[in-house]
Amino acid sequence: MKRRNAGWWFAAPALAVIVVFFVAPVLAGFAMSLTDFDIYALADLSNLRVVYLRNYVELLQRPLFWKALANTLYFVGVGVPLSLALSLGAALLLHSPLARFQPFFRTALFAPVVTTVVAVAVIWRYLFATRNGFLNYALGAFGIPPIDWLGDPHFAMPAIIVFAVWKNFGYNMIILLAGLQNIPRDLYESARIDGASAFDRFRYVTLPMLSPLLTIVAILTVAGYFQLFAEPYVMTQGGPLQSTVSVLYFMYEEGFKWWNLGNASAVAFLLFLLIFAVTLVQMRQARRAGAMW
Amino acid sequence: MTGIARALRSAAALVVAGTLVAACSRHAADVTVVRFWAMGREGEVVTALVPEFERTHPGIRVDVQQLPWSAAHEKLLTAFAGDATPDVCQLGNTWIPEFVALGALEPLDAAVASSSVDPHDFFGGIWDTNVVAGRLYGVPWYVDTRLLFYRRDLLEAAGVGDVPTSWPDWVRTLAALKANAQAGRYPILLPLNEVEPLVALALQQPDPLLRDGAQYGNFRSTGFRRALAFYAAMFRDGYAPILTASDTSNVWNDFGRGMFAFYITGPWNIGEFQRRLPAAVQTAWTTAPLPGPEGPGASIAGGASLVVFRASRAKAAAWQLVEYLARPDVSLRFHALTGDLPPRRSTWNDASLASDVHARAFRDQLERVKPAPKVPEWERIADEIRVMAERVVRGGASLDDAVRELDARADRILEKRRWLLARGGQRG
Numbered sequence: 015m016k017r018r019n020a021g022w023w024f025a026a027p028a029l030a031v032i033v034v035f036f037v038a039p040v041l042a043g044f045a046m047s048l049t050d051f052d053i054y055a056l057a058d059l060s061n062l063r064v065v066y067l068r069n070y071v072e073l074l075q076r077p078l079f080w081k082a083l084a085n086t087l088y089f090v091g092v093g094v095p096l097s098l099a100l101s102l103g104a105a106l107l108l109h110s111p112l113a114r115f116q117p118f119f120r121t122a123l124f125a126p127v128v129t130t131v132v133a134v135a136v137i138w139r140y141l142f143a144t145r146n147g148f149l150n151y152a153l154g155a156f157g158i159p160p161i162d163w164l165g166d167p168h169f170a171m172p173a174i175i176v177f178a179v180w181k182n183f184g185y186n187m188i189i190l191l192a193g194l195q196n197i198p199r200d201l202y203e204s205a206r207i208d209g210a211s212a213f214d215r216f217r218y219v220t221l222p223m224l225s226p227l228l229t230i231v232a233i234l235t236v237a238g239y240f241q242l243f244a245e246p247y248v249m250t251q252g253g254p255l256q257s258t259v260s261v262l263y264f265m266y267e268e269g270f271k272w273w274n275l276g277n278a279s280a281v282a283f284l285l286f287l288l289i290f291a292v293t294l295v296q297m298r299q300a301r302r303a304g305a306m307w
Numbered sequence: 308m309t310g311i312a313r314a315l316r317s318a319a320a321l322v323v324a325g326t327l328v329a330a331c332s333r334h335a336a337d338v339t340v341v342r343f344w345a346m347g348r349e350g351e352v353v354t355a356l357v358p359e360f361e362r363t364h365p366g367i368r369v370d371v372q373q374l375p376w377s378a379a380h381e382k383l384l385t386a387f388a389g390d391a392t393p394d395v396c397q398l399g400n401t402w403i404p405e406f407v408a409l410g411a412l413e414p415l416d417a418a419v420a421s422s423s424v425d426p427h428d429f430f431g432g433i434w435d436t437n438v439v440a441g442r443l444y445g446v447p448w449y450v451d452t453r454l455l456f457y458r459r460d461l462l463e464a465a466g467v468g469d470v471p472t473s474w475p476d477w478v479r480t481l482a483a484l485k486a487n488a489q490a491g492r493y494p495i496l497l498p499l500n501e502v503e504p505l506v507a508l509a510l511q512q513p514d515p516l517l518r519d520g521a522q523y524g525n526f527r528s529t530g531f532r533r534a535l536a537f538y539a540a541m542f543r544d545g546y547a548p549i550l551t552a553s554d555t556s557n558v559w560n561d562f563g564r565g566m567f568a569f570y571i572t573g574p575w576n577i578g579e580f581q582r583r584l585p586a587a588v589q590t591a592w593t594t595a596p597l598p599g600p601e602g603p604g605a606s607i608a609g610g611a612s613l614v615v616f617r618a619s620r621a622k623a624a625a626w627q628l629v630e631y632l633a634r635p636d637v638s639l640r641f642h643a644l645t646g647d648l649p650p651r652r653s654t655w656n657d658a659s660l661a662s663d664v665h666a667r668a669f670r671d672q673l674e675r676v677k678p679a680p681k682v683p684e685w686e687r688i689a690d691e692i693r694v695m696a697e698r699v700v701r702g703g704a705s706l707d708d709a710v711r712e713l714d715a716r717a718d719r720i721l722e723k724r725r726w727l728l729a730r731g732g733q734r735g
Contacts, residue, residue, distance in 0.1 A: 072719075
C-alpha cells in the first residue's frame with residue numbers, strides 16, 4: 015500500500031510545480047477564453063459574460079485572424095525549410111575536415127542567437143532601408159531596382175523571414191553539428207570502400223544517422239516559428255497593410271493593447287491546438303519513416 | 308582580527324543608520340505623501356516644479372514616478388487591477404473615458420467649483436475631453452492638436468502667396484506644388500500609420516463619428532465619406548507619397564531637404580524642427596491652422612490631463628497639486644521647460660508665447676478643437692480607421708466597401724457597450 019504510493023510522493027513536488035505553474039494557468043486561460051473579459055469586467059466582475067464558444071466563432075469570422083494565420087503559415091512554410099537547410103549546410107561546412115578556424119566560425123554563426131532581437135533589428139532596418147540600405151545596394155549591382163523591403167506588403171514578410179532565419183539558424187546548427195560529430199567514421203570509411211560518392215555518403219549515411227536529431231530539430235523549429243512575434247514587433251509593428259501580423263502578434267494586440275483578454279485567450283488556445291496538431295502529424299510521419307521510436 | 312573589528316564596526320554603523328531612518332520616517336508621519344505618476348519627458352521635467360509646491364504647501368511631499376509612454380497604459384491598468392494606483396496621474400485625454408469606465412477616477416466638479424481653476428479660461432474643446440457623461444474627471448495639463456507645418460519658400464516658389472485655409476484652396480496649392488516639384492518630391496506627407504490627420508478631417512464634418520449615443524459607427528455618413536474621399540484623393544492625385552513613418556526614417560531630414568512641403572503634425576515637432584532642421588531652412592518653415600471644407604477647420608483635441616484616482620487616500624493634497632500645476636504661471640514655466648503648449652488662454656497672453664511665431668497657429672487652432680468620441684473603445688475604432696484608410700489608399704478597397712466595413716467593425720467593437728447601456732437602462 016505505502017510502497018505503491020511511494021512513487022507518487024517522490025514525484026509530488028515536481029507534479030505540484032507543474033500543476034501550479036502550467037496546468038492551472040492553462041485551465042484558467044481556457045476558462046477565460048469562454049468569457050468576454052475586458053476592461054469593463056476589470057472594473058466590475060458583474061460586467062463579465064460567459065459567452066461559451068462565441069469568442070471562437072467570432073474569431074473564425076474575423077478576416078484579420080485568417081490573415082494572421084495565413085501570414086504565420088507563410089512564415090512557417092518558407093522559414094522552417096530555409097532555416098533547417100541553412101543550419102544543416104552550415105553544420106556540414108563546419109564539420110568538414112577542410113574547415114579552418116572552426117571554433118571561430120562556430121561562435122560567429124552562433125552569435126546572432128544570443129544577441130538581443132531589438133539590437134539586431136536596428137541593424138537590419140538599416141540593411142533593409144530602401145534608399146541607402148546595403149541589401150538594395152547589393153541588388154543594384156545586379157541591376158535589380160531598389161525594393162521597399164519593410165514598406166511593401168509583398169516584401170515585408172520575406173524580409174522578416176530573412177531576418178528570423180539569420181537570427182535563429184545558429185541554434186539548430188550547433189545541435190546538428192553535435193549530431194554529425196557523433197556519426198561513427200567507420201560508416202563513411204566502409205561506404206567509401208563500397209564505392210559510394212560524396213553525395214551517396216551524405217544521402218545514405220549522414221541523413222539516416224542524423225534523422226532522429228533532424229526530426230527533433232524540425233519539431234522544435236516549427237513550434238518556435240509558429241510563435242512568431244518579436245521580429246514583426248520590432249521591425250514592422252505588423253504593417254504594412256497587416257502583412258506581418260502573426261497569430262501571436264494578433265493575440266498580443268487583442269490582449270494587451272485592447273485588453274480583450276477573453277478573445278486573446280481564445281487565440282492562444284487556437285494557436286496551441288494548431289501547433290499541437292502539426293506536431294502530432296510530424297511525429298506520426300517520423301515514426302512511419304522509422305526516425306523515431 | 309582587524310577584519311572582524313571592521314565588520315563589527317560597520318554593522319554597528321548600519322544599525323545606527325537604520326534607527327535614524329526609522330526615526331525620520333516616524334517623524335514624517337504627519338506629512339502627506341502624494342504619489343504622482345507622469346510620463347516621458349513631462350515626468351522628468353515636473354520634478355523641477357515640485358520644490359516650490361512643497362515649499363508653499365508644508366505638510367505635503369510629492370513622490371514623482373516616471374513612466375515611459377510605451378508602458379504607461381499597461382502599467383496603469385495593472386496598477387488598477389492590483390489596487391496600486393497613484394494619487395495623481397498624467398493621463399492622455401483619450402484614455403480618460405477608459406479609466407472612467409473602470410471607475411478608477413475621482414470626479415472633480417466640486418473641487419473645481421471651489422477653487423482657483425476657472426473652466427472658462429481653458430480652451431473649450433480641450434476641457435470637453437475631460438467631461439464624460441456630464442462629469443469632470445481631469446484638468447488639462449498641456450494640449451496637443453494637429454495642424455499644418457509647411458515650407459513657406461516652397462509655396463512661394465510654386466507661386467502660392469498665402470497658406471490655404473479651405474479644402475479647395477488647399478487642393479489648388481497642392482496642384483501648384485506638384486507642378487513645380489522635381490521627381491520624387493511631394494507636396495504633402497501623410498504617413499499611413501498616423502490616423503490623426505484623417506480623424507481631424509472627419510471631425511471637421513457636421514456628422515458625428517459614432518451615432519445614437521456612441522453605440523454604433525457612423526462611417527457611412529456623408530461627412531465621413533467626404534473626409535475619407537478627400538484624404539484618399541491626396542494619394543490618388545499624387546500629392547502624398549504612399550508610405551508609413553517607418554519608411555521615412557528621418558522626417559526632419561526629408562522636410563529640410565524639401566522632399567515635401569506640408570506635414571500635418573503636432574506641437575512637439577516645433578522643438579524638433581528647431582533642433583533638427585538645417586539653419587538654411589529655419590526661417591523658411593512655419594505652422595498654419597488646418598484648412599476646413601469651407602474655411603479654417605477643426606482639429607483633434609489632444610493632450611494630457613491631470614487626474615485624481617478614486618482609490619487615493621490623499622485626495623485633498625492630490626487636488627492641491629493639480630490646482631498648483633494648473634496655475635497659469637506654473638503652466639508657463641512648464642511650457643518653458645518642455646515646449647508643451649498650455650491649455651489656458653491666460654497663459655497664452657504672456658509675451659513669450661504670444662510672440663512665438665510657430666505657436667501662434669496653435670493658439671488659433673485651439674479655439675477650434677473637437678474631442679474624438681469619448682468611449683473606451685475609441686482607440687480601437689481609430690485603429691480600424693487607420694487600417695481601412697490604408698486599404699483604400701493602396702487600392703485594396705473602394706470607398707463604399709471601406710465605410711461599410713468600418714461601420715460593421717465599429718458596431719462589433721461597441722457591442723459590449725450597447726449591452727451595458729441596455730442593462731443599465733433596465734436597472735434605472
